[in-house]
Amino acid sequence: MARNQNARVSARSDDGGGMLPLILAIYADPEEPALIVRLQHRDPKALAELYDSYGRAAFALVLRVVRDRAIAEDLVQETFLRVWNRAHLIDSEKGALGPWLLAIARNRAIDYLRSSAGRERNAIELNETDHAPLYREMEAEILISDQARRVRAAMDRLAPNYRTVMELAYFEGLSQSEMSVKMGQPLGTIKTWVRTALQSLRNDLGVAVPS
Amino acid sequence: MNCDELRDHYDLYALDIAEEPERGEIRTHINRGCEVCMAGVKRSLETVALIGASAPEAEPSSQLRRRILASVGSAERRAGWIPWWAAALAIAALCVVAAYLGFNGREYERTVARLRSERREQTAQITSLTEAFAILSGPNTTEASFGGMQPMPPQGKVFLNPARGVLLIASNLPRTPANKIYEMWIIPKGAKPVPAGLFQAQENGSAMHVQAGTVDVRSTAAVAVTVENEAGADQPTTQPLIVAAVPPAPR
């Protein structure tokens, strides 16, 4: 928690832009633990607040995956209901609702994409990243439009190959071998690109690196 | 496998593209609470969440919020998140509404300034204004007046648009007693009134209320407003203080 507090302060004092330490902390909402508790107590107003914070980001993400507004809205609805029904899984002290919710939204969307394309499900059980306990103490209150713009800019700065593997994996739900076929590159190369891409993104956005 | 052999796979795992045996190994480490792997995967998940934020901006329909809240049994009707362009549109809409109501310039500027600066509360107002603008400017909007004959009483207009909903603009509304609220009703021909949202009047007795959504204008006899308990009612429990008879819809 102390780390979070510091991050918030330093991010605020660096408001002018330029270096972006801990981008995700800027809007860290000190009231979020209370919000989680209210969700766990099934307060519908808390769900409304959650939607106001993340509804748009979730919709944008899901729409990018499924490319159909009506379907995207259905999936976003499912996402929020899933969070509503599983709020007890998240740590009310240190949970990071936003990233968790987006992970669920993305999983719903990729799941839909795969089943509608009759594509074989990835060997990976997607729900794994619903994995609430991991969404703890993240420097993360993501995705207010201002930050989203910065993330997009950082994505744009990635070398094209790196950006492509990120997008294929994240938005299209392609496995490494599928990407390898699609991009005509050996599996090992794909693996390296993915890692390098995420690492550059981390560096560019100043996401905290643990010692 | 030990943590060191797995660290190169955390990013892949977070993206759901790790392969066996590493995927299963990482999962095992996490499930047994391995702090090294949990920290590593968490950091990867954090970065992966950022990719989600890089999706092109898009705005869900205003119904989605309502749908989600309704599906958990909440009837709350407040606005959703508003992007900058909707705020701009709302300010444009306010222009139209202001001109319509004959706001003076200063009052208008104050309102716009307030809209620009107050974030939270604004959201609801901006949505209403945007919806109001859609109704006012939409084709096939039917207009009905009320209160013209009485000396002091609420006066105003109702606009009904089949695709956009119902907009009520009123003045001279009395203050509601504590724990009471205004409720609008859409009264179909030969059927019971249908609740059409709750609202409060401003200090000066003016109010604007939007019930967004589709409305069957042809089969609507009137739009009415009653004073109800704060939670609203399913059927009117008091005499309406506004009744606007709806003329036949335009063809």
Ligand SMILES: [Zn+2]
């Ligand atoms: Zn480990």
